Structure formats: structure tokens, C-alpha cells
Amino acid sequence: MKIKQLSVFLENKSGRLAAVTRLLAGRGINIRALSIADTSDFGILRLIVNDPEQAYHALKEAGFTVSLTEVLGVEMPDRPGGLSNILSILEEAGINIEYLYAFIGKGDNGALVIFRVEELDKAIAILQRRGITILEGEKIYRL
Incomplete structure (x- = not known):
């Protein structure tokens, strides 16, 4: 993850x-x-x-x-509010974001965001529980 x-x-x-x-x-x-x-x-x-x-x-x-x-890769819908939703989840959990950058995926992947956060494992667990798609490194490396 x-x-x-x-x-x-x-x-x-x-x-x-x-x-x-x-x-x-x-x-x-x-x-x-x-x-x-x-x-x-x-x-x-x-x-x-x-x-x-x-x-x-x-x-x-x-x-x-x-x-x-190590960073976290998240797939999200490429629409208004997609990033806001993920940021709100992290904010509610008290997870600090050090930086992020985003790009548009190929095909139906939507938008992809790379996050560097202080509590990586906690962020992954919380986002997964909320139904957010966390990208495997191998998937990103093959894009």
C-alpha cells in the first residue's frame, strides 16, 4: 500500500x-x-x-x-470535491499532511494523489475504512 x-x-x-x-x-x-x-x-x-x-x-x-x-497514493473521482473529501477524512483523524501532488490517471483511473503524511499507516487504515482506494506501488510504477 x-x-x-x-x-x-x-x-x-x-x-x-x-x-x-x-x-x-x-x-x-x-x-x-x-x-x-x-x-x-x-x-x-x-x-x-x-x-x-x-x-x-x-x-x-x-x-x-x-x-x-514512503508515500501514500490515493485514487479519487476527477470531479469537484474529490480532493476535499479525502482531506476532510484526514483532518477529522488529526493526520497532518506534509505535502501532496496530483495527476490525472490513464483511462478510468480518475485523479491520483500522492500524499506524504506524518502517520502513514494510520492514514492508510482510516482511508480504507472510509472506502477510499489506496494504490499499490506496483500499480503506480506501471502507469
Whole structure:
């Protein structure tokens, strides 16, 4: 039920993001989702890829500062209020959301949201009890 996400520390200078994507492409690693947050000096690139372990080792070997973290993937209807419903469930349970990013799935998947929360196992259990579809890592990696 947990998804492995790569977090890559990048200096905020020309070519650093291109270097990451070029390296992954060269290893046959496909990016499924990404998010980047930056300041004037650096950025944190968050990636879901089809082979997180291989990507982690490739980036480490190339000298990037990278970590693997577990996140939660949720499938929801792609309609007004879909995200609000999930956020309300987490709020009621007192679960803090550190960050999230979303994308539209293929076919009938609707919208997919990646959450980093403080209490991952608790969040999974609560959302499942409320009928929310939690995505397996393998399903996301194969999108």
C-alpha cells in the first residue's frame, strides 16, 4: 500500500534537472509523476518512477543527494470535491499532511494523489475504512 518516492536535492542552477532526467532516461527508468519545490538556492525534486531502487542507486552513483521515502497514493473521482473529501477524512483523524501532488490517471483511473503524511499507516487504515482506494506501488510504477 506504500509507494516509494525519490527525493533529490538539486542546486538551483541551469542543467541540474536536465541531468537527472537524462540519467534516468539512460537507465531506462520512466518517470510516472514528479513535483519540484524550490528556493533561490536549491530545489527538492520528488519523483515516482517505474523502478525506484534502480533510480536511487543510479542517482547516488552519479553524486546526487537522494533519498527514498514512503508515500501514500490515493485514487479519487476527477470531479469537484474529490480532493476535499479525502482531506476532510484526514483532518477529522488529526493526520497532518506534509505535502501532496496530483495527476490525472490513464483511462478510468480518475485523479491520483500522492500524499506524504506524518502517520502513514494510520492514514492508510482510516482511508480504507472510509472506502477510499489506496494504490499499490506496483500499480503506480506501471502507469
